[in-house]
Amino acid sequence: MNKLKRTVIRKRVLLPLFAIVLVLVLFNARWLSLIYPIEYRDEIRAHASNYEVDPYLIASIIRVETNYQPSMESKKGALGLMQLMPDTATWAMEKAHLKDVTLDSVKHDVEPNIELGSWYINNLMQQFGGNEVAVIAAYNAGPGKVKNWIKNGQWDGTLEDAKDIPYGETRHYVQRVLYYYKQYTKLYDRF
Known part of the structure; x- marks a missing residue:
């Protein structure tokens, strides 16, 4: 040959x-x-279970917000791993009766940040009747704005019409969170 x-x-x-x-x-x-790693799995799992929230949703929000970098503070003042605004965090701590959680701990510590963020996502789920797409948008833009968009017919709250979300930042945020959600649910059989 x-x-x-x-x-x-x-x-x-x-x-x-x-x-x-x-x-x-x-x-x-x-x-x-x-x-596509998921860090802080134990903390996410515990608080997702406690507040009846999908742990993949929490992980996806964390990935988009901070890429699992704790102690971050945004230009707008959002705090910690899940980037909670101070006013939202204070309101949530009072409503959730989390006496041991402080703004300082939300900013610097993973555990209370994930706990408060999980409670807040559960609260948003209740406000938006379990509509995860609207919840993700509300996590970024605020529930009042998203309710107004839906009420005024600017956006119907669905993924199919996410192109109608009035804020480009929120539209992109929803797409990114859902992208990571899809990756995580495909990769990890269970949380």
Whole structure:
């Protein structure tokens, strides 16, 4: 067999074999979990369960808000891992009767931040009748604004019409949170 024929045979055999191995490696859940990690799983799981909120939703919001970097403060003053605004955090602490949680702990500590954020998401779920898309929008823009958009017919609260969300930042936020939600639910069988 001449050298040219061996080269052609190698390419016909090795190239598809290499492609199969590459696909298996790249689309393996363990490999993809390095690209889409979920940190603070125990805290998210505990508070999601306590407040009856989807843990993947909490993880997706955290990913978009801070990429799991605690102690962050936004230019607008949002605090900690879940980027809660101080007024919202203070209101939520009073409503949830979380006496041991302070604004300082919400800003600097993972546990109280996730607890308060989970409580707040549960509250939004109640306000929006379980509509997760509207909840995500309200988490970003505020529930009053989202209620007005829906009431005034600017947006119907659905994913299909998310293009009608009046704020570009909120529209993009909803899309990003739902993107990570989809990735997490595909990658992780259970939380």
